[in-house]
Amino acid sequence: MTDAMLEKARANAAKAGVTNVEFRKGHIEALPVDDASVDAIISNCVINLSPEKDRVYREAHRVLRPGGRLMISDIVLERALPERVLESIDAYIGCVGGASLRAAYFEIIEKAGFREVRVLREARFAQAMDFDDPRLKELMERLDISLDEAKSYGDAVTSVHVFARK
Numbered sequence: 001m002t003d004a005m006l007e008k009a010r011a012n013a014a015k016a017g018v019t020n021v022e023f024r025k026g027h028i029e030a031l032p033v034d035d036a037s038v039d040a041i042i043s044n045c046v047i048n049l050s051p052e053k054d055r056v057y058r059e060a061h062r063v064l065r066p067g068g069r070l071m072i073s074d075i076v077l078e079r080a081l082p083e084r085v086l087e088s089i090d091a092y093i094g095c096v097g098g099a100s101l102r103a104a105y106f107e108i109i110e111k112a113g114f115r116e117v118r119v120l121r122e123a124r125f126a127q128a129m130d131f132d133d134p135r136l137k138e139l140m141e142r143l144d145i146s147l148d149e150a151k152s153y154g155d156a157v158t159s160v161h162v163f164a165r166k
Helices: 001-015 055-064 089-093 100-111 136-143 148-154
Strands: 036-044 064-077 115-124 158-166
Touching: 036 055, 055 064, 055 100, 064 100, 089 100, 100 158, 136 148
Parallel strands: 036 064
Antiparallel strands: 064 158, 115 158
16 A cells, blocks of 8 residues: 555544554565454455465464454456466456466465355456457457457456455
């Protein structure tokens, strides 16, 4: 988060009269939080951008109190995508470039020590893609991807909402 984002979050919390939250600036792989000091962690499509997902989940486990909850929304791959797609800045910005294969992703969470790991909701990208969208057509052209190829990639990318407990 940027300083401006932190200021806005603090202002919004104050405006809403919320006093049981705290906003800190840090890196997701090295949280500025004491061991076993957090009740819940939420994340909205950020962890997949980290090249050190194992470290992210170990940190989350470290800072959560026993019984603490993790609720995340993230992107996983159902199968590998071509390197030219994964290495594109567009794929990274779109949260696909940093995504892991589903099995590996959940293995990382479990190896970090989480239990009760479960998917609460999921949706394939293909369900939400508008193949008539000019921006998508421009992206396909930049990456030299056919319509059929793009549709197959949409079936390979899934948005997951995951719950886990320490």
